[in-house]
Amino acid sequence: MFIGHYGVALAAKKVDKNISLGLLFFATQFVDILFFVLILMGIERMSIVPGITAANPLDFTYYPYSHSLTASLLWAGLFFVVFKITSSISGSRNNRIALVVAAIVLSHFFLDVIVHRPDLPLFGDDSYKLGLGLWNYVISSSLIEILILVAGLWLYLKSTKSITFGGKYGMIIFAVFLIMMQMASLFMPPPPDIRGFATFGLVYQLMVVGVVSWLDRKRG
Ligand SMILES: [Zn+2]
Secondary structure, three states, X not given: OOHHXXXXXXXXXXXXXXXXXXXXXXXXXXXXXXXXXXXXXXXXEEEEXXXXXXXXXXXXXXXXXXXXXXXXXXXXXXXXXXXXXXXXXXXXXXXXXXXXXXXXXXXHHHHHHHHOOOOEEOOOOOOOXXXXXXXXXXXXXXXXXXXXXXXXXXXXXXXXXXXOHHHHHHHHHHHHHHHHHHHHHOOOOOOOOHHHHHHHHHHHHHHHHHHHHHHHOOOO
């Protein structure tokens, strides 16, 4: 899943307004960011197989460290521990930020299950693999992603306020950009090479995190 993950991050702002949206976007895309890094390091693997799903040509051949259920639980646990320690150091006894951030990290796996082919392993690569395969239906998978993003945006706009132009419309304009990028990806030719794809993915995700943290600061 792509932009649907962002919808979950936006919605989480309703639970706790004090968590930076940049952090929530980083958390929701953490396993993809890790995946791109592991691809560039040669540890995880994917290939481009045109036609493998109707929506995209991505064949995830080996990604147990970023995308298995066990790894997702461990990464979510790690985020919980880090943010629990950070909040204890800052004198707060509030576990909420740690819980929200960990839940967002874990949500990535379950949203991916909706769209991926059965390629998401439970443990290691040779374990049972999950995936409902909605990417085989371009319209349904695109609609679900857009719906989750719009619902998240609506909750975000309801739980934060701004009187400036940038604060009022910035996030809406950026969400339209994200939807257009997702739709454009349906018509783009397959990426020519994996390293280029991973580098672009990594830079794009970090750019999105940067833009939303900047826009979020414009809303109280
Ligand atoms: Zn993913």
